Amino acid sequence: MGIEYAILMPTVWKYVQSVGGTKTHLGLLLAGFSMTRTISFLIVGYWSDRRPMREPFVFSFILGAIGSLLYGVAGGLNSLGVMMLGRLVAGIGAASTTLNQTYIARAASVDQRTKLLSLCRGCAVLGIASGPVLNLFLLKLDDSDLCTGRFCLNSMTSSGYVMAVMNVLLCLLFTFLFVEPPPQVSSRSASYHRPEDVGAIQESKYHEIEEMEEPSALQAINIVICQRAGWFCLMINFVTGFEMTALETAVTPITAEQYGWGTQENSYLFGAITVIAILAIVSTIVFDKQSCCSSRLVILLAQVSLGIAFAVALGACGGADIPLWGLFTFGGFLVYGVVLQATPALGVYSTMIGDFDKGVFMGYSQIVLGVARILGPLFAGVTLEFHTHWLLMAAACGVYAFTPVSFPFVWKKIVKHADKETFSQSEESLSVDSQQLLRDQTSDFASA
Secondary structure (H helix, E strand, O other): HHHHHHHHHHHHHHHHOOOOHHHHHHHHHHHHHHHHHHHHHHHHHHHHOOOOOOOHHHHHHHHHOOOHHHHHHHHHHHOHHHHHHHHHHHHHHHHHHHHHHHHHHHHHOOOHHHHHHHHHHHHHHHHHOOOOHHHHHHHHHHOOOOEEEEEOOOOOOOOHHHHHHHHHHHHHHHHOOOOOOOOOOOOOHHHOOOOOOOHHHOHHHHHHHHHHOOOOHHHHHHHHHHOHHHHHHHHHHHHHHHHHHHHHHHHHHHHHHHHHOOOOHHHHHHHHHHHHHHHHHHHHHHHHHHHOOHHHHHHHHHHHHHHHHHHHHHHHOOOOOOHHHHHHHHHHHHHHHHHHHHHHHHHHHHOOOOOOOOHHHOOOOOOOOHHHHHHHHHHHHHOOOOOHHHHHHHOOHHHHHHHHHHHHHHHHOOOOOOOOOHHHHHHHHHHHHHHHHHHHHHHHHHOO
16 A cells, blocks of 8 residues: 555646546545445455455455556556546455454554554555655656557556556465464453453452343444544544545645646655654654553644644645645644554554454444545545635644544543453452462461
């Protein structure tokens, strides 16, 4: 996904124009990818909970290869429809991203999840970081005559062909080298009815909890989303998706029209965005290692960064012309904030799930993100047709405002929850301590 983003985003606007598309078509193209991706999240999540995880991974890579190939051949066919179809199919293949998070949620301990999710996001960012180098190489294709009939290889179509090859390679690697995660644990009530102080549990209470029936799907949703404030983590996911995709959609038309930038300059711009994203990921990992810095404090810092970004946006970037310093300042604080808050929120959310179906609940998270990634490009594409950017900036600021307004009401609930293994270990420790106490009391009685 990172490499696809790096080589597609700097060229997609030029590619759409080459087949007669408009800015609205650009928004539809990017939103269509997110739409089919979003629809597929729950399907692959449910699939991974009940079948070997290798199956949905390989299926996704096959569709990703087909969609990328269609996107590439659209240039030679001069067909906006084929380009749209390619992105729709590729979107289904891209649903595999939820499987990465599901794998971590099932295989990693609570303490390791934020770090591993950060590293997973870091791998995607490293793929994006390769963008400027890859695009400098792919730009040389424009100087060569590599068009034969309906096949045309240039800097615009090559993003499709490169991703088709990458998906085929991933399909082969996962077929032969993938290691399945631990099996899904049954979601007993003990997995969601844990007091903060395990040492205070009475034995009779513990057995009462164990004997309770397994909760239904609606009860599980109520526990995770409502009682544990999982909705707030999902809201952060929505803000992340909307802000990033709106920026991605708007930035290349703005830089092309106002500054005369081409593919190479936009590649450098996305490279700079990548550096900021890497800085945010490193910050997340560093903060996670500090005992005094909880996930909610990191989210609070991210909210401050986003607040600065939108103060600059509303003050300097709303007119017909956006100054370069305003674009850089707004973009820098925006990217740092959304990346910084995304991983801690997802890490907390993964622990809220407990032992319920992780594939399904992580799918919910990706669906919310996907809906945001549909609305962001659509809204940005439409508002770019106007002669001012006030509507775009005001809407983006309004979406962001939901999180700082609601944060104080859920502050105490945004904490990591122990998983069943941690609970069992604590109960075992309690049992050992009780047995030792009984032996000491027996020894004292015998001595007396």
